[in-house]
Amino acid sequence: MISLLKNSTLEVLQPQLALQREDNPQDALRLMAELAVALLPFAVERLSNLLVRETEQFQGVEEQFKGLKNDVDTLRRYHRNLSSEERTRSVKRFAYVTVKSMVLGFDMKAISKRISKVILDMQNLGVQKLHDMMREVCLRKAEEENFVQTICANSKSPCKSRRLAVLHWDGETFSVDKEVKNPSLRTLLFIECIRWKATSLLFTRLKLVRVLDLVCFVFEGGKVPSSIGKLIHLKYLSLEGSYITQLPSSMRNLKKLLYLNLAVYDLDEIYMPNKILNEMRELTFLWLPERLHDKTKLELGNLVKLETLKNFNTKHGRVTDLQGMTRLRSLSIYITDEAYTTKTLSSSLSKLSPLESLTIDNDNEFYNPTNDDEEGFVWDFVNLKQLKLEIYMPRLPDAQRFPSHLTTIHLKECRLKEDPMPILEKLLHLKEISLLDRSFCGRRMVCSRDGFPQLQKLRFFGLEEWEEWIVEEDSMPLLHTLYIKSCRKLTEIPDRMRFITNLECLSIDSMGDEFNLRLSEGYLPSHLTTIELSGCRLTEDPMPILEKLLHLKDVSLHYRSFCGRRMDCSRGVFPQLQKLQLEGLEEWEEWIIEEGSMPLLHTLSIRSCIKLKEFPDGLRFITSLNDLTVGGSSIRLSETCLPSFLTTIYLIDFRLTEDQMMILEKFLHLKHVTLIGSFSGRRMVCSRGGFPQLQTLEFDGLKEWEEWIVEEGSMPLLHSLEIDSCPKLKELPDGLRFITSLKSLLCCDMAKGWEKRLSKGGKDYYKVQHIPFCCY
16 A cells, blocks of 8 residues: 555656656656655555545545646645635635646646535545644755745844745734735735735835735725736736726736736726727736726727636627637626627627536616516536526526526526526526525415426525515425525415425515414424524414424524523434524513433524523533523523533623623633623723633723732633733733743724833833734
8 A cells, every 4th residue: 555655656746746846857767766755654544544534435536536636736725825815715715826837738627626626625525634743744854845835024034935926914013015025936926914005115025926915905095006018927917905096008028927806996987998908918817896986988899718717797898809719708797788699699699618607687776677578697607507687687588598597597687587496406407506586576476396406406586576485395405504684475375385305495585464473383393404584473382393403503592593581402303403503582581491302512602682681500411512602681691500511602782790700710611702891881990710721811892990900820821812902901910920832912093002011111012022913
């Protein structure tokens, strides 16, 4: 097996390293061998068990890795930065950014998707720590090869790396003009650096840069400096979320751009020179601003390599320019010119056969009801999978004229007069349907027997005239998510829904007074795992019915979903429940929990239940409860009624007059405590030996709080402290200097003079001088 792994690793590494080291093939082979050996312990020790336990799933991941043999350098760069990219969106964006910086010769979009999918699939296998281990292996090898360097903002040694990712940390200052000086930079990314400033000096220095990501930046006067036109080697440029009012004509010099994101902060209209994009013939991705100056008329006819075009507006460009973009896979269009009808538009788009995603929106600019007999588009998009229409279109075309491989359809403001279901249910690959905001203006809807064989998600929102819904047997057999909101004439959920055994998630919100959610045994699907109710006005306790749904893991009762006085959770019920949210139940006064109820509950949130005065005694028996949020309430806190294993507690708008620290510090497992507007007293004390596990502590909006005492030995593991909008607090406690574990201190909107007292040389500097990161 070791030999096989080593050979496989060499095979994966060889193409990329050979490309990078053609001048010295012996060095390339040596590095490949070393990397292979370095990865072996990880492969053997960490993956062998998975190969046994998760054989079927892992084979799928293994097959995906085979398609990534030429992308190892990309993966190495990704893992180097993975610690700062924890969200799925960031994973996909970073993969796409990195791949786009390389020499094109293959399908960039497909590769970036594969990389993202591999990473996410590996995480889904239950190996969340895998990326940390892989990152350490790659970092160690990269440092040996001078491939990566980690520096602090206050480092006096210059950064020599050609690829720089700047991550913003609270309490740390960074000057873009002063710190980014390396003229050899090839890649420059700013992560979570909101409202940082960029000047012409930045662009003047970075003449060799290939990848530049300036998300949420600010430019003087909203004008991007003309010196950006000197970055003639740029392949990737993102100004997403940045405040911009004008783009310079010099940007037409960026002829090598492959990716251009201009989805800027659109507080004002953006001025773009009409021919600014003419020479960017290599572009494959273009995201235009939503709001352009009225006189802007873009010329896009030369951009024949585009694969993604977002926010194309008929007011600022010719639809005929799209005809030559025969590689387009994703297109979104805003129709703001009444001259365009669905018929003329479909004619202009007819040659775009590779399209996989299409969005057409009139942005509520006008309402143009044409002939009601018009059937809209003539569909020639054989590869189309995602369709979003937000235009007037009173009739759908026949099912035979729809793209046969459509998986997602989103309709809004279409004002369909006839039931769309008989047509849509014949699209055998449909997995997701959204009918929103007057997309259907009829009274009755029917889902027929055997219809929608692949449908998984169904959303209805704002169908004001819809009264009756019939679901026949064996319709939608794979449906797992149903969401219905603001359909005020609909009176009930079809009885046949209970036979859809795959239905797991049900959300009902803001229905009319006549809506009857029949909470009776056998009415709801037995395999529900998530149920969310809001505005249903149930007068009887829903718990006796819900507790019989043995697979429930998440229950949310929001805003007047229950209008009764008492709620009971019996012994042995909700055996799988993990998360419970109760919010806006204004008449609820009493809650009884019997011992043995909800044994796996780990998260409980109670907010704006103003008549509930105390926690149920039975809550203390739920030893799995870790996370508690209580807000907008007058519930009395007591150590005797809360579970002893709580690790996280949020108290929001509580208005407690007595110091709660003497109660909270006795919960020995607490790691995170947040008080937001939840203390109206004057004095707070953290005692010696209290909060032995506490790591993060946050105070926000405690307007009457004046004095805080921290005794030596309190909170020995605290590493993060945040105090915001506590204007009467006179000073930080002296005992803070004994908490040597404290790494971060953030104080915002405090009394006048705080910053001076806590800064070096100030009266209270001795209290915080041991803390690495402080921000006042």
